[in-house]
Amino acid sequence: MQEKPLKKYRLDALERAISYQKDDALQQAWQIFHKELVKAKYAHNFFWLGVPIIQAPQDLQASQEIIWEVKPDLIIETGIAYGGSLVFSASMLAILEVCGEIEKGDVIGIDIDIRPHNRKAILAHPLSRKITMFEGSSIDDEIIARVREFAKAKERVFVCLDSNHTHEHVLAELRAYAPLVSIGSYIMVGDTGIAGSARGNNI
Numbered sequence: 001m002q003e004k005p006l007k008k009y010r011l012d013a014l015e016r017a018i019s020y021q022k023d024d025a026l027q028q029a030w031q032i033f034h035k036e037l038v039k040a041k042y043a044h045n046f047f048w049l050g051v052p053i054i055q056a057p058q059d060l061q062a063s064q065e066i067i068w069e070v071k072p073d074l075i076i077e078t079g080i081a082y083g084g085s086l087v088f089s090a091s092m093l094a095i096l097e098v099c100g101e102i103e104k105g106d107v108i109g110i111d112i113d114i115r116p117h118n119r120k121a122i123l124a125h126p127l128s129r130k131i132t133m134f135e136g137s138s139i140d141d142e143i144i145a146r147v148r149e150f151a152k153a154k155e156r157v158f159v160c161l162d163s164n165h166t167h168e169h170v171l172a173e174l175r176a177y178a179p180l181v182s183i184g185s186y187i188m189v190g191d192t193g194i195a196g197s198a199r200g201n202n203i
């Protein structure tokens, strides 16, 4: 009885989202809004379970929907910064565990420069037991080999790229990490919204 209305709700939402692409007024308003948000460093205003997370809340909503759909047992993230997105992913995996959807979830974070105070805060977080950090460039062969080794024991892998956003770097990351993505899962590229902005040269 419940299934049909919910299916319709889902389809309506999808159709509305697709229709936004042809809505010139909405597209223009969004472009202006987004440009101003980047200028105002809006994404730097948020915390996930107490840890700074450099994400727009709408992107976190999208991530949550993907993670619930895919039910990964490994999330690989490039770009740690303060660690908020690692803690976000760890919390989603903990929810999947509590709901009996996965047995054990892990998050791998890779950053070229893990500041000691950030590492300390991440390790002190109650969800740190789900997090493994690798320091080095995400496109370094040794780092990629370590990630591949870790991923061998996993069934469903989801990847988020949020490190150096230049075209060349993201392309190299896609080449390195796309083969690890499980069938039916995704590789998500962060910050594509800043392409074309003053900060977005070569992005």
Ligand SMILES: C[S@@+](CC[C@H](N)C(=O)[O-])C[C@H]1O[C@@H](n2cnc3c(N)ncnc32)[C@H](O)[C@@H]1O
Pocket (backbone or CB within 6 Å): 052, 053, 054, 055, 078, 079, 080, 081, 082, 083, 084, 085, 086, 110, 111, 112, 113, 136, 137, 138, 139, 162, 163, 164
């Ligand atoms: C936008 S921040 C990451 C934000 C984090 N994902 C979050 O949501 O809170 C980008 C991070 O990428 C790291 N980074 C830059 N170049 C990198 C590279 N070649 N390999 C790995 N990390 C890199 C920077 O040190 C920085 O911490």
